[in-house]
Amino acid sequence: MKKFTLVAILMVSVVAMAGTLAVPFFNDMRDVGDVDNDNLRPADPNKFYSYIGIKNTTDATLTVSIRYWSANGTEVTPDPNTFTMGAQQGLGFRPRAQQAGSENTTVPATTKANGSCLMTFVGNRGDLVGRCLIFDAVGQSAYLLPTGPEA
Secondary structure (H helix, E strand, C coil): CHHHHHHHHHHHCCCCCEEEEEEEEEECCCCCCCCCCCCCCCCCCCCCEEEEEEEECCCCCEEEEEEEEECCCCECCCCCCEEEECCCCEEEECCECCCECCECCCCCCECCCEEEEEEEEECCCCCEEEEEEEECCCCEEEEECCEEECC
16 A cells, blocks of 8 residues: 555656756857947957847746856856746847847846856756857857756
8 A cells, every 4th residue: 555655646746847058158248338239240359249049938937047157167146146038938138238228138147258157947948948149340150059957
């Protein structure tokens, strides 16, 4: 009887999984007011601007925690470090110096110009997807953000 009860408990248990979305590296040297919204490229050839775009692919609200690290690995996470995304909502933000009107300012930003970040949420791989777009004076590049379950 004890074995049956244990099996029954395990069968009805619901396990909440934690998913992650990583930005392995960003380089965001843009200060608020550096450029107008019509020109996303920096005038200075030695500067880079990073824009992160993410999308909640579920029909439910996601609460996301974001942690930042500087290029040398020192954690530089702001407090508070959470934000919510509505069902099927997509948003764009810069990792630092967010500018109202052109970036979403509800995502907590860091003060560092370069580094990495990790977004964690309760859900499955693929519930939150994204890309990082990096502009310089002559062009741009982009990469998809790696997803994964929390270890």
